[in-house]
Amino acid sequence: DVVMTQTPVSLSLAIGQPASISCKSSQSLLGTSGKTFLNWILQRPGQSPKRLIYQVSKLYSEVPDRFSGSGSETEFTLKISRVEAEDLGVYYCWQGTHFPLTFGSGTKLEIK
Amino acid sequence: EVQLVESGGGLVQPGRSLKLSCVASGFTFNNYWMTWIRQAPGKGLEWVASITNTGGSTYYPDSVKGRFTISRDNAKSTLYLQMNSLRSEDTATYYCTRDAFWGQGVMVTVSS
Numbered sequence: 709d710v711v712m713t714q715t716p717v718s719l720s721l722a723i724g725q726p727a728s729i730s731c732k733s734s735q736s737l738l739g740t741s742g743k744t745f746l747n748w749i750l751q752r753p754g755q756s757p758k759r760l761i762y763q764v765s766k767l768y769s770e771v772p773d774r775f776s777g778s779g780s781e782t783e784f785t786l787k788i789s790r791v792e793a794e795d796l797g798v799y800y801c802w803q804g805t806h807f808p809l810t811f812g813s814g815t816k817l818e819i820k
Numbered sequence: 821e822v823q824l825v826e827s828g829g830g831l832v833q834p835g836r837s838l839k840l841s842c843v844a845s846g847f848t849f850n851n852y853w854m855t856w857i858r859q860a861p862g863k864g865l866e867w868v869a870s871i872t873n874t875g876g877s878t879y880y881p882d883s884v885k886g887r888f889t890i891s892r893d894n895a896k897s898t899l900y901l902q903m904n905s906l907r908s909e910d911t912a913t914y915y916c917t918r919d920a921f922w923g924q925g926v927m928v929t930v931s932s
Contacts, residue, residue, distance in 0.1 A: 747920065757865070759920030768920060800865060808881040809855070809867035 710734050710803055714812035722820045727788040729815045731801035736781045738805070745804035748777055748786050751814075752797040760799075761786065793819055822846040824916045824923035831929045832906055842899040842916030842923060849897035850874070852919065856890060856901050858912035859925075868914070869901060884910075906930045 711734040721727055737744045748761040759768050761777040764784060774789040788795060796819050802811040828840040840856070856868040869890035870879045878890050889902040899916055906928075913925040 749920070749922075756915055756922045756925050758922070762920060802865070807870075807879050809870070811865040811867070813864050 709808055710737070710806050710810050712801055712803060712810050712812040714799075714801055714815050716815060717813075718816040718818065720818045720820055721791045723793060724790050727786075727791050727795075727817060729786045729799055729801075731779075731784045731786070731812050733782045733784075733803055735806070737803050738781060744780065746777075746779065746784050747802050747804060749800050749802065750795075750797050751800065752794075755797075757800065791817070791819065795819075822918065822921045824918060824921060826914065826916050826923045826926035829914065829926035829928045831931065833932050834907060834930055836906055837902070837904045838906060838928060839903070840901040840914055840916075840926060840928070842901075844897045844899065844916075844918065847918070849892075850894035854890075854892060854899045855917045856899075857915045857917055857922075858910075858928075859915070860909075860912045863912075866912075871899070903928070 713732045715730045719727055737746050744764050746764050749757040750760055751757040760771050761767055764779055765777040776787045778785050796817050798814040798816050800811050800814050823845045824842055826842045832838050850873055852873050855870040858866050858868050868884055871890045871892055875892050887905045891900045908930050911930050913927050915925045916923040
């Protein structure tokens with residue numbers, strides 16, 4: 709199984725500060741299609757997860773452009789250029805290249 | 821607007837069965853693979869099962885293989901998860917998902 713390792717476990721940032729979350733996979737997520745199925749989601753307190761980014765760096769239409777994703781093969785990063793209050797919650801990376809689908813353990817973002 | 825509405829959760833004794841349903845709307849159901857993902861209380865996310873758009877193929881992690889069955893009725897735009905031989909470790913909120921869309925989740929508690 710592909711192990712997804714997320715760091716840090718938690719972040720405490722003031723509004724306006726940048727954020728960076730790392731996600732590393734135990735094997736390459738580059739699929740035979742040439743696509744890399746690495747995704748990011750956000751789970752706000754008491755809510756179901758919401759989509760953020762797919763295929764490493766593609767933002768869904770409703771996601772603000774202060775979010776960005778980058779990386780390749782086994783190392784990936786989610787960045788928030790300037791944190792806003794609505795960004796609090798737990799961020800998960802997950803991979804859809806290999807079965808079983810696997811998730812990172814999450815990074816909790818708190819607002820100071 | 822894509823909507824996924826789960827139902828069928830509740831309290832069940834160990835060893836018993838439960839069937840979850842997910843009614844989909846806002847998209848052409850039979851064009852998409854569907855997936856169940858679960859989250860134990862206070863824990864991270866775990867993939868439970870996936871099914872192709874036609875229902876012809878299904879996929880499971882070892883933790884539920886042989887106990888859980890995913891199925892779909894494309895005429896009713898409904899996804900199902902039949903859960904047999906339930907264990908305390910199956911206690912979780914179960915989410916119905918399509919690509920990056922998530923339902924609100926349904927709670928399953930396995931306890932005597």
